[in-house]
Amino acid sequence: MLKKEDNEKLCRTDAGTPMGGVFRRYWIPALLSEEVPEKDCPPINVKLLGEELVAFRDSEGKVAIIDAYCPHRRAKLFWGRNEECGLRCVYHGWKFDRDGKCVDMPNEPEESRFKHKVQLTAYPTWEKSGIVWTYMGPKEEQPSIPDYEWLRAPETHFQVSKTYEGCNWLQALEGGIDTSHSSFAHNNNIQDKNSMRSRATNPKLEVDKTEYGFKYVGIRDLKEDGNYIRAYQFIMPAQQMRGQMMKWHDGSREEYPTIRGHFWVPIDDESVWVWNFKYTSEPSIPLDPEFSMQxxxxxxxxxDDMLPGYRLKRNPSNDFLIDRELQRTKTFTGISGINTQDYALQETMEKPFPDRTKERLGTADLAIIAARQMLLEATRDIEAGRKLKGSDPEAYRNVRACDQFLPKGVDWREGLKDEMLAKF
Incomplete structure (x- = not known):
C-alpha cells in the first residue's frame, strides 16, 4: 500500500513536480532517428514529460528539440518550413535555429534588434543506436551521455523500437519489472503442465540495491532439474533489462542468446512511450533478422500489429481483440501478443493512475516495492542537492541481465557473476 501523496509524487511528471524533476536529471529517449530521416525533412510533434515540443533535423543533420509554439503569437511550429538550418514559422516568418535562437524576423524592420531578444526553449540532443536522446533538466546538472551496454552493441547485433501505451508511466514500468505474472498473463499454452511457468508459478524474489538502481532475480524451483534463475537489472530512472539465453547447468539446453529490455518515458500523466530494445549477448553472434521479426x-x-504513430491495432477501443474461445482452450488471457497482454491489463486500470492506497502487495512484489523506494529517494536527493543514482555511466556501464539454470545450493550472485558482466 502506498500513501496517497507518495502515489501522486511518483506518477506526475510535468515540469515542477518531484518525479518530473527526477526524469529531467537524466538523458531520456525522445524519438527514433527514423522519425526525422533526413536533413530538412518535415518537423514532427513530440510530447515528453507533459511538455509539447517539436523536433526537426536541420541542414547540417543535427536534430533539434524545441518548444512547440512560436513565441510571437503561439502558432504551432509543427506547420513550419524546415530550411537552411532553422525552422520557420509559416504565420509571420520568424525562424529559429536548433538552439532555439531567433535568427530571422522578416515582418520587422531590417534594422530591428528585436530578434536577438527572442529565445525558445531548446533541449540538447544526442543521437545513438537509432535513438535521439534529450536532456530536459538544468544545464548545470547535465550528466554524461548514456553508456548502456546495449548502446555499445554493433548495429548488426541490436534492434530498437517504441510503442505507445495509454496509461501512466509507473503502472507500465511496474508491469515490466513484475516477475510472477508471466506464469499467468503470458501462459500461452495452458494445456502444457510441464512448462517452466506451470511447474513453478511462485518464483522467490531477491533484490540487491546498487549505485545505479538494483539487480534482482526470480528463482523458480524446478525440483530435480535445479533452479531457473532470471536475473534482471533496474537502472534509474526507468529502465529494465532481462536475459533470454537459457541453459541447463549441464549445458544441454540453449536458446538464441539475447538480452532485451524496456525504457519507459512519460508522455504525460496518462500515456507513456515504451522503448523496446534487444541485442545479442555474444559479440560473435549477430542478431538474426528472421529471429528478430519472429x-x-x-x-x-x-x-501487421501496428497502426501509424507506433500504436497497437489491439487496444482498448476493440477490447484488444480478446478471443474467449482461445482463452478457454489455449491461452490464459485469450489476447495475442506478449506485450499486448501487458497493455490490456495496464491500460484498463484506473485513470489517470491506480489508487495504490488500496493495494495489497506480497512477497512477489519485492522489485516493485524496491523501485518505488528508490524513485521516492531520488525526489529527496534532488531536494537535498545530492547526485542521483544511475546518473553516472560508470555505475552501470558494465552490467547486463541474464537467465540460467543453476544447480541447487548455488547462490545466483556467485553462479551468475560472469554472466552479469557486459561483453561489449
Whole structure:
C-alpha cells in the first residue's frame, strides 16, 4: 500500500513536480532517428514529460528539440518550413535555429534588434543506436551521455523500437519489472503442465540495491532439474533489462542468446512511450533478422500489429481483440501478443493512475516495492542537492541481465557473476 501523496509524487511528471524533476536529471529517449530521416525533412510533434515540443533535423543533420509554439503569437511550429538550418514559422516568418535562437524576423524592420531578444526553449540532443536522446533538466546538472551496454552493441547485433501505451508511466514500468505474472498473463499454452511457468508459478524474489538502481532475480524451483534463475537489472530512472539465453547447468539446453529490455518515458500523466530494445549477448553472434521479426510478432509488435504513430491495432477501443474461445482452450488471457497482454491489463486500470492506497502487495512484489523506494529517494536527493543514482555511466556501464539454470545450493550472485558482466 502506498500513501496517497507518495502515489501522486511518483506518477506526475510535468515540469515542477518531484518525479518530473527526477526524469529531467537524466538523458531520456525522445524519438527514433527514423522519425526525422533526413536533413530538412518535415518537423514532427513530440510530447515528453507533459511538455509539447517539436523536433526537426536541420541542414547540417543535427536534430533539434524545441518548444512547440512560436513565441510571437503561439502558432504551432509543427506547420513550419524546415530550411537552411532553422525552422520557420509559416504565420509571420520568424525562424529559429536548433538552439532555439531567433535568427530571422522578416515582418520587422531590417534594422530591428528585436530578434536577438527572442529565445525558445531548446533541449540538447544526442543521437545513438537509432535513438535521439534529450536532456530536459538544468544545464548545470547535465550528466554524461548514456553508456548502456546495449548502446555499445554493433548495429548488426541490436534492434530498437517504441510503442505507445495509454496509461501512466509507473503502472507500465511496474508491469515490466513484475516477475510472477508471466506464469499467468503470458501462459500461452495452458494445456502444457510441464512448462517452466506451470511447474513453478511462485518464483522467490531477491533484490540487491546498487549505485545505479538494483539487480534482482526470480528463482523458480524446478525440483530435480535445479533452479531457473532470471536475473534482471533496474537502472534509474526507468529502465529494465532481462536475459533470454537459457541453459541447463549441464549445458544441454540453449536458446538464441539475447538480452532485451524496456525504457519507459512519460508522455504525460496518462500515456507513456515504451522503448523496446534487444541485442545479442555474444559479440560473435549477430542478431538474426528472421529471429528478430519472429520475436516482434510474438510480442505483438509485428508489421501487421501496428497502426501509424507506433500504436497497437489491439487496444482498448476493440477490447484488444480478446478471443474467449482461445482463452478457454489455449491461452490464459485469450489476447495475442506478449506485450499486448501487458497493455490490456495496464491500460484498463484506473485513470489517470491506480489508487495504490488500496493495494495489497506480497512477497512477489519485492522489485516493485524496491523501485518505488528508490524513485521516492531520488525526489529527496534532488531536494537535498545530492547526485542521483544511475546518473553516472560508470555505475552501470558494465552490467547486463541474464537467465540460467543453476544447480541447487548455488547462490545466483556467485553462479551468475560472469554472466552479469557486459561483453561489449
Amino acid at each position: 520475436q516482434e510478432i510474438l510480442f505483438g509488435r509485428g508489421p
